[in-house]
Amino acid sequence: MAVIPLLSILWEVISRGAPQISLNFLIQNNSNGGIGPAIQGTLILIGLTSLIGIPVGILSGIYLAEFGNNKYATAMRSINDVLTEFPSIVVGITAYGVIVIALIGHYSAIAGAIALSFILIPIVARTTEESLKLVPNSVREASLALGAHKWRTTLSVVLPTAKAGLLTGTLLAVARIAGETAPLIMTILGNRYFFQGLNQPMAALPLEIWRDSLQPQASLQAQGWGAALILILMVLSLNIIVRLASRGRLKR
Amino acid sequence: MTSTNNTQEKTVNPEMKIQSIDVSAWFGQKQALKNINIDIKANAVTAIIGPSGCGKSTFIRCLNRMHELTPNAKMTGQILLDGENIYDKQIDPVQVRRRVGMVFQKPNPFPTMSIYDNVAAGLKLTGTKKGQNLDEVVKRSLERATLWDEVKDDLRKPGTSISGGQQQRLCIARAIALRPEVILMDEPCSALDPIATAKIERLVVELKRDYTVAIVTHNMQQASRVSDFTAFLYLGELIEFGPTRTIFESPKNPLTEKYITGEFG
Numbered sequence: 001m002a003v004i005p006l007l008s009i010l011w012e013v014i015s016r017g018a019p020q021i022s023l024n025f026l027i028q029n030n031s032n033g034g035i036g037p038a039i040q041g042t043l044i045l046i047g048l049t050s051l052i053g054i055p056v057g058i059l060s061g062i063y064l065a066e067f068g069n070n071k072y073a074t075a076m077r078s079i080n081d082v083l084t085e086f087p088s089i090v091v092g093i094t095a096y097g098v099i100v101i102a103l104i105g106h107y108s109a110i111a112g113a114i115a116l117s118f119i120l121i122p123i124v125a126r127t128t129e130e131s132l133k134l135v136p137n138s139v140r141e142a143s144l145a146l147g148a149h150k151w152r153t154t155l156s157v158v159l160p161t162a163k164a165g166l167l168t169g170t171l172l173a174v175a176r177i178a179g180e181t182a183p184l185i186m187t188i189l190g191n192r193y194f195f196q197g198l199n200q201p202m203a204a205l206p207l208e209i210w211r212d213s214l215q216p217q218a219s220l221q222a223q224g225w226g227a228a229l230i231l232i233l234m235v236l237s238l239n240i241i242v243r244l245a246s247r248g249r250l251k252r
Numbered sequence: 253m254t255s256t257n258n259t260q261e262k263t264v265n266p267e268m269k270i271q272s273i274d275v276s277a278w279f280g281q282k283q284a285l286k287n288i289n290i291d292i293k294a295n296a297v298t299a300i301i302g303p304s305g306c307g308k309s310t311f312i313r314c315l316n317r318m319h320e321l322t323p324n325a326k327m328t329g330q331i332l333l334d335g336e337n338i339y340d341k342q343i344d345p346v347q348v349r350r351r352v353g354m355v356f357q358k359p360n361p362f363p364t365m366s367i368y369d370n371v372a373a374g375l376k377l378t379g380t381k382k383g384q385n386l387d388e389v390v391k392r393s394l395e396r397a398t399l400w401d402e403v404k405d406d407l408r409k410p411g412t413s414i415s416g417g418q419q420q421r422l423c424i425a426r427a428i429a430l431r432p433e434v435i436l437m438d439e440p441c442s443a444l445d446p447i448a449t450a451k452i453e454r455l456v457v458e459l460k461r462d463y464t465v466a467i468v469t470h471n472m473q474q475a476s477r478v479s480d481f482t483a484f485l486y487l488g489e490l491i492e493f494g495p496t497r498t499i500f501e502s503p504k505n506p507l508t509e510k511y512i513t514g515e516f517g
Contacts, residue, residue, distance in 0.1 A: 069323055138360040142423070145318060146430060147350030148377035156377055160364040 013228050020226025030192040035227045037194045038208035045204055046178055048113035053120030054170055061128020066154050083122035091118050092183030100187055109202035112188035116177045127169025131162040168242050175238040181206035205231040264335040269294040269434060269464040270315060275329035277310050277319060284310045286488045297456060297465045299479035306485040308468045312436045316352035317345040350378060352434040353427035358443050359419035361411030367403050370411040370422055374430040389429050397425035398455055417448025437467040453478050472512055476500050484508045
């Protein structure tokens with residue numbers, strides 16, 4: 001039963017999207033019937049967001065798991081839990097108010113990346129904390145008893161032991177933000193052309209799908225289905241990478 | 253042997269590697285140790301025996317400042333290492349742990365590291381590998397832990413790929429690679445079969461040539477086989493402490509006798 005919705009979505013997207021796919025569709029800009037800018041925009045967004053969000057998220061997770069035995073960390077942990085469940089449209093409107101209106105003055109790629117990293121950070125922090133907590137305490141004690149400092153133990157012993165969990169959690173979090181739409185509507189706006197700078201509006205696949213589906217022309221709607229298929233493939237391949245990475249890990 | 257509670261008059265005894273003076277320890281509100289005074293002689297094996305929950309593990313964890321790592325754990329009293337209180341404000345616990353190594357109840361090699369890297373881990377993690385030939389240190393430590401012949405062709409295999417008894421000797425090799433002065437062992441054989449246990453016991457006796465050893469065990473035969481001195485703890489109190497033969501052959505305290513003859517425990 002549970003797979004029926006999933007299969008019907010996949011069927012719809014593939015049957016309607018697949019006929020759209022061609023080299024031209026992937027690399028040309030919108031004026032020439034392609035969604036190249038959206039693909040490029042999504043890749044740039046994923047990269048930028050990861051660049052901002054992953055280090056902050058992992059550092060927060062390390063703090064919570066290894067040094068989080070105090071009131072401050074307890075407060076941080078519950079705030080983080082709330083943020084994980086935060087409606088993304090609220091993150092979007094906040095980024096709109098603070099970055100788009102007050103700081104930069106117009107829509108921009110960087111505003112979108114910052115908004116998405118607000119969604120990414122709590123998820124990465126959470127999964128980091130969870131995977132570090134799975135590392136048995138005996139491993140920490142072994143290192144500390146050798147006379148290693150706490151930070152050295154965390155970096156050289158605990159983190160490598162939790163590597164598989166960290167990698168999986170982080171990639172899944174990135175896959176999750178790749179499909180976010182609401183914050184993008186209010187931050188990067190969309191663009192018919194290829195990347196024009198971090199402080200300029202930019203295209204992205206979720207936006208492309210949303211815009212195209214609202215159009216009256218059948219050809220544009222079809223283009224939206226094609227974009228949907230590409231987005232699904234990107235998210236799916238991230239998931240497959242996760243699977244392969246964690247399986248390779250288990251074998252060794 | 254110290255039965256005095258008068259800390260002021262307690263003098264430093266140069267023959268003793270470690271002297272514990274009125275050591276009490278707590279976990280939260282629960283007191284685990286009550287005014288323990290045990291002197292650990294250099295180049296000898298001192299066994300700490302007693303029934304489960306008597307505080308023997310807590311006691312040796314106080315000797316290298318591992319006790320304080322447990323949340324809500326607290327302790328009072330002094331531990332003198334070569335006459336110097338390791339709980340003094342200016343003493344860095346990290347330095348203490350380099351001088352006082354530890355082997356745990358369950359073998360705990362680092363799961364991400366090879367056998368070689370496990371032995372070298374101490375030197376790498378403490379940044380003390382400068383000027384040392386790592387290959388040499390690894391070989392010497394594994395030989396010392398009587399493991400070299402069994403693993404010399406598999407040094408690159410994961411430390412967790414060998415048997416439990418071998419893993420425990422690997423952990424001993426990892427501890428001695430740092431050339432500590434004291435080795436603490438917290439029931440090192442409780443997870444091992446009799447053959448592996450016999451190997452570790454032989455090794456413990458061997459080690460006292462170069463190191464001072466304190467071993468926690470709930471196996472009285474083990475204590476009598478490997479140790480020179482034995483301390484009997486019960487419910488957080490030191491009941492009796494003395495040369496192992498005296499404790500086992502003519503215990504002064506009826507409680508010790510009861511425990512040793514297996515009437516409880």
